[in-house]
Amino acid sequence: MKYKCSCCGQEHDEWPALTFYTPTPYNDLTENEKKTLGQIGNDFCVITYPNQTERFIRCTLTQKVIDHCDNLEYGIWVSVSEKSYQDYYDNFENNNHVTEYFGWLCSRIPVYEDTLSVPTTVLTKAGNSRPEVFPHKDFDHPFVKDYYVGITKAEAERRIKSMLKNTGQHSDNE
Numbered sequence: 001m002k003y004k005c006s007c008c009g010q011e012h013d014e015w016p017a018l019t020f021y022t023p024t025p026y027n028d029l030t031e032n033e034k035k036t037l038g039q040i041g042n043d044f045c046v047i048t049y050p051n052q053t054e055r056f057i058r059c060t061l062t063q064k065v066i067d068h069c070d071n072l073e074y075g076i077w078v079s080v081s082e083k084s085y086q087d088y089y090d091n092f093e094n095n096n097h098v099t100e101y102f103g104w105l106c107s108r109i110p111v112y113e114d115t116l117s118v119p120t121t122v123l124t125k126a127g128n129s130r131p132e133v134f135p136h137k138d139f140d141h142p143f144v145k146d147y148y149v150g151i152t153k154a155e156a157e158r159r160i161k162s163m164l165k166n167t168g169q170h171s172d173n174e
């Protein structure tokens with residue numbers, strides 16, 4: 001799909017968002033565990049382990065691209081506290097709910113060794129958009145560095161191609 005870019009006036013291919021439809025800890029469950037321990041929806045996921053419960057919400061993350069008009073969009077999951085989860089759940093239909101939560105990244109972004117324990121700030125948005133995730137800048141991790149420095153257009157296109165190749169899309173490259 002091409003569109004005329006408002007930034008440079010030229011035609012671009014439209015980049016798809018790189019979307020994870022389920023959080024990685026859910027993917028890691030067996031089929032039976034998914035049925036017995038997991039609850040999954042488009043925006044919410046709960047895993048009830050014998051000793052603890054983990055709660056996840058679906059968000060977006062915008063990876064800056066240095067040499068291009070567009071940024072690369074990710075659909076990713078973070079785990080949040082029970083209190084934050086409940087607050088987000090209770091206000092899901094509330095268009096004026098703007099707040100922030102602490103969240104741990106729970107999607108394994110290909111290219112990086114492991115992005116599962118990256119601390120983030122989750123900002124909910126007015127309207128019906130999904131919350132935006134910002135990795136904590138002081139956390140020493142290649143993913144965090146790339147997030148703030150930006151990646152090249154070539155790297156973004158490589159990531160898109162590789163995601164599309166694994167048509168499962170929510171593939172974790174495990």
Ligand SMILES: [Zn+2]
Pocket residue numbers: 005006007008009010012069070
């Ligand atoms: Zn452009």
